[in-house]
Amino acid sequence: MAEISQQRIKVDVGYYSEEDKTNLLQLLENNPAKDVMEHFVTNGTEIATADFLAFYLFHRKNRGNPDFENRERIYQNLHKAQEALEGWVEGNGISIQTKTGITSQLEDIREHIGEGIGLAVATQIHRLIPADWIRIIPQSGHGNIPRFDFEIASTGDEFIQVENKGSAVTDNRSKEEIRHHKSGIKEKKESIASEISKGDYPFPANIRYGTIAAIDPRPGSVVKCWLVDPPAEKISDDPKRFKLLTRMRFLRDLITIISPSSQLAMAIKYRIEDLENLTDPFVLDKQPLKNKKGKEFGYYFSFFDPRPPKLFSKKSRVTDGPAAGIVLQISDAELFFIGVMPSIVLLAASQDFHDIMNYKHDYPGTVKKTIKCVFNRHEFKQLRLPEKVLKDVEMNKKIFNLYLDGHIHFSSSGLVFGVLPLFNK
Numbered sequence: 001m002a003e004i005s006q007q008r009i010k011v012d013v014g015y016y017s018e019e020d021k022t023n024l025l026q027l028l029e030n031n032p033a034k035d036v037m038e039h040f041v042t043n044g045t046e047i048a049t050a051d052f053l054a055f056y057l058f059h060r061k062n063r064g065n066p067d068f069e070n071r072e073r074i075y076q077n078l079h080k081a082q083e084a085l086e087g088w089v090e091g092n093g094i095s096i097q098t099k100t101g102i103t104s105q106l107e108d109i110r111e112h113i114g115e116g117i118g119l120a121v122a123t124q125i126h127r128l129i130p131a132d133w134i135r136i137i138p139q140s141g142h143g144n145i146p147r148f149d150f151e152i153a154s155t156g157d158e159f160i161q162v163e164n165k166g167s168a169v170t171d172n173r174s175k176e177e178i179r180h181h182k183s184g185i186k187e188k189k190e191s192i193a194s195e196i197s198k199g200d201y202p203f204p205a206n207i208r209y210g211t212i213a214a215i216d217p218r219p220g221s222v223v224k225c226w227l228v229d230p231p232a233e234k235i236s237d238d239p240k241r242f243k244l245l246t247r248m249r250f251l252r253d254l255i256t257i258i259s260p261s262s263q264l265a266m267a268i269k270y271r272i273e274d275l276e277n278l279t280d281p282f283v284l285d286k287q288p289l290k291n292k293k294g295k296e297f298g299y300y301f302s303f304f305d306p307r308p309p310k311l312f313s314k315k316s317r318v319t320d321g322p323a324a325g326i327v328l329q330i331s332d333a334e335l336f337f338i339g340v341m342p343s344i345v346l347l348a349a350s351q352d353f354h355d356i357m358n359y360k361h362d363y364p365g366t367v368k369k370t371i372k373c374v375f376n377r378h379e380f381k382q383l384r385l386p387e388k389v390l391k392d393v394e395m396n397k398k399i400f401n402l403y404l405d406g407h408i409h410f411s412s413s414g415l416v417f418g419v420l421p422l423f424n425k
Contacts, residue, residue: 004091005407007365009047009223011095011121013040016175016212016226023229024209031207036125037227044222047120048364049091050409054130055116057081058415074257074338079330082419084109089215098168098217110215114166118211119151121225122162123412126155126207129360131250131413132243136161154239154246156357158206165212172214172224206239240357241281247356248272251348254340254415258325259311264289267297268348285353311345314399318408319370323416327373329383335404335420337371344414361412369408371420375400389422 015021028034039045057078088109090099096113119133133151152161169177210228215221252268259265267289275281288296316337317324325339347356375383380400385393394401408418 004049004053004089004096005366005368006049006091006093009049009052009091009095009117009120010044011047011117011213011223011225012044013037013121013225013227015041016228020227020229024227027207027209027229032127033125033207036127040121040125041227045121045124047117047124048412049366050364050411051120051123051130051413052096052116053409054411054413054415054417055119056085056112057417074328078328078336081112082330082334082336084112089113092220094220095222096215097219097221097223098215100217100219102168102217110166110168112166113168113215114211114213115164117166117213117223117225118162118164121211121213122160126153126160128153128155128160129412130415132246134246154243156240156243159239159242160206161208163210165210167212167214169214169216171218172216172221175226178212178214178226243357244281244353245272245275247359248275250413251344251356254344255311255348257338258315258340262311263291263297264311264345264348267291271351282353284351286351289349289351312342314374314376315339316374317372318416319372319403321369323408323410325416327371327375327420330419332384332386333422335373335422337373337406337408337416337418337420339416341410341414341416347414359414361410361414364410364412366407366409366418368405369418370403370405371408371418373402373404373420375402386422 015024024037025034028037084106088099088102088106089096119130122128123130123132132153134153135151151164152159154160165178167178212226212228214224214226248268249272252265252272255262255265255268270292271284271289275284278284291297312324315324316327316339318339322342323339324342325337328336328338330336341361343359343361347359377398377400380393385402389402392402404420404422406418406420408416410416
């Protein structure tokens with residue numbers, strides 16, 4: 001993977017035009033996001049590299065499909081993303097840029113980079129975390145309603161919908177090479193407005209706007225993110241319910257990554273099914289989880305207990321920190337660690353909806369860490385390890401351990417991940 005080891009990515013934020021500025025500031029009148037947006041336009045912002053990569057690597061799927069239940073599917077998705085990013089993008093110590101020597105960026109890569117940057121900026125503007133966004137799958141063909149290409153989220157009080165576009169340009173200080181994105185958003189805006197007026201648009205939002213992000217190959221350049229102005233309308237749906245269900249599904253996905261057949265993963269799955277069938281899901285606030293037989297399922301641990309959560313038993317983990325998870329091989333030269341913070345397990349087990357809806361890891365960042373990679377016999381047999389690495393493998397009671405270093409990303413959602421090279425670079 002084109003490893004981006006720097007902690008943060010600087011983004012230059014601006015309104016696409018004076019008209020967009022006027023419309024967006026009017027849209028956000030009396031909303032705390034207005035002051036944040038204005039601050040970003042004046043001063044720029046920095047997004048955590050971990051959050052950008054979390055969007056790029058893990059947020060390209062629609063929530064609710066079985067990807068997180070199938071480790072082979074996780075591997076395939078990561079492998080594709082790794083291959084796409086490698087060789088095309090690099091960190092320059094301040095921001096990210098098109099890799100030196102690249103003359104033409106692949107459309108798929110620039111679009112997903114634009115989505116990652118745009119969503120990370122919108123996440124900061126509205127004080128959200130990556131876990132809050134759910135993708136809207138666009139449909140094509142005659143008779144289909146034009147839809148925003150990516151994400152909808154809730155602050156708990158209102159819905160946010162963002163369309164994100166991306167480009168790799170010669171010089172992102174100019175808007176010449178991204179004008180087609182603006183015109184495309186404008187055309188979709190007019191189509192959606194027509195559908196809204198007829199009551200036919202199925203994805204309403206209190207706040208709707210777009211972002212266009214662009215990177216270029218200039219040494220030391222900064223990513224540019226323009227804010228543009230699609231319409232919004234008031235709705236009667238409950239954003240608080242939406243946010244709770246979105247966060248719960250995210251917890252389910254992360255726990256399923258770590259231990260797909262665990263009692264906790266199953267209990268959360270059943271709880272979500274109950275929540276989805278309730279008009280007021282908050283009647284289950286702080287209610288104990290139940291197993292498939294309907295019996296209360298207790299899963300408790302304390303941050304003051306030095307022992308790791310039971311769920312982390314026999315899992316790969318950061319040697320000097322609490323995060324634990326699984327390790328997959330994504331190439332002949334690299335493994336990949338995917339894990340979670342213990343706070344995620346605590347949230348899932350406690351079922352305290354206030355804590356779940358307000359969770360945010362306060363110190364997202366990227367740090368070089370040593371991972372104790374733990375494999376059972378079956379998992380170990382699937383690995384393709386060179387002889388010089390095999391000699392460092394430890395075996396204890398049919399468990400195979402291997403210690404590898406890599407830049408590990410701690411995202412604000414509690415997701416922890418990173419590439420583990422098999423060879424020193």
